[in-house]
Amino acid sequence: MASGRPLNVQCTKDGGTQTIMCAGEIDLSTCDMLAEAISWAFTADLEDLRIDLRGVTFLDSTGISCLVQAWRRCDRLGKQMTVSVTPGSVPQRLLELAGVPRLWITDTSVVDA
DSSP: OOOSOOOEEEEEEETTEEEEEEEEEESTTTHHHHHHHHHHHTTSOOSEEEEEEEEEEEEOHHHHHHHHHHHHHHHHHTOEEEEEOOTTOHHHHHHHHHTOGGGSEEEOOOOOO
16 A cells, blocks of 8 residues: 555536546545545536546556446446546556556646646
């Protein structure tokens, strides 16, 4: 398990787009927070699910599994899922190694805040 920042999750809705912004670490001890946010996203009129991992510094297999489960649910419902990652970041490299980015649209554009 990583040691560092706990996970911070913020959920927003804009029309049919549900956005989940994560910052910190997604691991066994924090993955439930992400899973709860994903469940929340499916309670409304979801058209698109956007998960922003640009603030994530660590991602383990439980986090990857949570993302895959969200994609499966979107796929079953005919919805689109986008995962945003920072180019060259730990989450991007781990998702690529796991071979899962091909499941959803991966946004690696850098957005200035």
